[in-house]
Amino acid sequence: MxxxxxxxxxxxxxxxxxxxxxxxxxxxxxxxxxxxxxxxxxxxxxxxxxxxxxxxxxxxxxxxxKEAVLFGDPAWPAQMLRESISRRPADEHPMRSLAWALGELDDVMQEERAQHLLRCELLAEVDEVRYAQHIVSSNWMRELTALIAERLGADPHTDPRPQAWAMALAGTVSVSLQAWLARPEGPLPSALLAEVLHTTIDGLSETARGLPAPAPA
Incomplete structure (x- = not known):
């Protein structure tokens, strides 16, 4: 050894x-x-x-x-995202910076595709770790929220934007990865993420249409 x-x-x-x-x-x-x-x-x-x-x-x-191996460690992708975001323009919208950073993970995702597939299969079968899965997901949300808050220079406890944007981004990323795993000959994860983001933006725009305008800050 x-x-x-x-x-x-x-x-x-x-x-x-x-x-x-x-x-x-x-x-x-x-x-x-x-x-x-x-x-x-x-x-x-x-x-x-x-x-x-x-x-x-x-x-x-x-x-x-060993639970952390099954779920993946959220601190690891967060570290890579942080490094990628640091190379983006300081005045860029934090969501755009995060989307670009996630797009840079294509090579890593492709190399570890088989592991991602197996992890998804195991998570569907292992009843003993459901609660731990929830904890890991919550930790990943906190990491994303913190990254966005840092980029905005905002306090996530009083400003709702970091958590709301983190939830939206986490959802689009999850859906994109599911589509990528289901389509072995399909687009790369970054292309699917862009597609899902565009359709989500359209849906949110329609949802907001006709609602009262936000009050001035």
């Missing part, structure tokens, strides 16, 4: 991120395979580490629990 490099070890940022991403993907692939073969409850972290050819302590550098 080989010891995987510490993802926080000093190295050029791009190389360190790619190395950490490969290790994380390897852990996910091994865990999802074992969940499928032996069941979620019967699979141990020691077995996952052995299948991924890492030490058990390395597992915990990437995931706090």
């Amino acid at each position: 080989t010891e995987a490099p510490d993802p926080h070890h000093a190295a050029p940022p791009d190389r360190r991120r790619r190395r950490a991403q490969r290790t994380r993907a390897g852990i996910e692939a091994a865990a999802l395979r074992l969940f499928r073969e032996h069941g979620f409850e019967a699979t141990t972290i020691a077995q996952i580490a052995d299948a991924a050819d890492i030490a058990p302590r390395t597992f915990f550098r990437y995931f706090p629990s």
